[in-house]
Amino acid sequence: MSDAPPAHPDAAIEIRKTAARAWFESLRDRLCAAFEALEDACDNPATQDLPAGRFVQRPWQRPGGGGGVIALLQGGRVFEKVGVNVSTVWGAFTSDFAGKVRGAAADPRFWASGISLVAHPRSPHVPPAHMNTRHIVTTEAWFGGGADLNPIYPDDAETRAFHDRLKLACDGYAPDAYACFKAWADDYFFIPHRAEPRGVGGIFYDDLTSDLDHAFAFTRAVGEAFLDIYPKLVAAKMAQPWTDADRAHQLVRRGRYVEFNLVYDRGTQFGLRTGGNPEAVLMSLPPLVAWP
DSSP: OOOOOOOOSSHHHHHHHHHHHHHHHHHHHHHHHHHHHHHHHOOOGGGTTSOOOOOEEEEEEOTTSEEEEEEEEESOSSEEEEEEEEEEEEEEOOHHHHTTSTTOSSOOEEEEEEEEEEEEESSTTSOOEEEEEEEEESSSEEEEEEEEEOOSSOOHHHHHHHHHHHHHHHHTTOTTHHHHHHHHHHHHSEETTTTEESSSEEEEEEEEOSSHHHHHHHHHHHHHHHHHHHHHHHHHHTTOOOOHHHHHHHHHHHHHHHHHHHHTOHHHHHHHHTTOOHHHHGGGSOSSOOOO
C-alpha cells in the first residue's frame, strides 16, 4: 500500500482506527477459512468433479492513499463466486461528493476502513448473502454496516435463524437495536423500480457516532454473528440436488441483486466516487445472471 496516512490529533481515534483495521483483516481471514472448509466438506454429486474452491488474494493500491486486498473464490463446489474484501483508504473527497458525507462539507479529508463480503452459491437452494462493516473518520467518526440474506427460494426457518442470530448481536448493543436496524434494512434493501425487497432482509445501521467503543464492539458482534450463522445455513443445503429450472430461476433472481447494487447501493457509490478499485467495488456482482 501507499504511505501511511497522517496521524489523527485525537490519540483515541487513532488507536481505534488501528484496531478497526486489524479487526476487519482478521475477520476476513476467518471467513475465508470457514468458506474453504465448506468447499472441502461438500459432497454434492453435482459438483464432486470440481476442485474445492480456494481464495486468491490480490492487493491493490489507491492513488491518493491506501488500498486493500481482494480475496476471491471462484468456480468452487459450493460457491460459484464469493469475495471477501478489505480496504483502508484515505485522502479527500471531491467537492461534489463531500457535501453528501457527514463531517466532510467544510473539510473533505477522510479515512475509511472496512470489510465487504458477498457470496453467490452454486446451488439455487443455498442462499446468497451479503455482509459489510466499516469505520469512517472525517471531522466526525462513526461505524456502519449490515448483513442480509437473499435466498433464491425463501425458507421461513432459514430466515428466522438468520434474523435470530443478528438479533442476538443487536441485543448486546441496545434493547431496541434489532427492531430499528431491521426496519432500516427493510427500507434500505428495497428495489423501488421493482417495488420489491432484494431478499428477506437482515440489519442495516450507519452513523453510530456516540460511544464509539460501544459501536465498535457492536460492529465486531455483527461480524461474529455472520461468521456463526451463515456457514451453518450453507452446510444445511449444499448437498441438495437442483434442476435446470431451478438454475434458470436462480439467474433471474440474481438480476435483482445486480440492479440494486448498481443503481442504489451506497457502498458501490462510495467506492467508485472515492477512487476505489473498480474490481473490488464490483466484486459483489454474480458471475452469471439473466433477465427474462
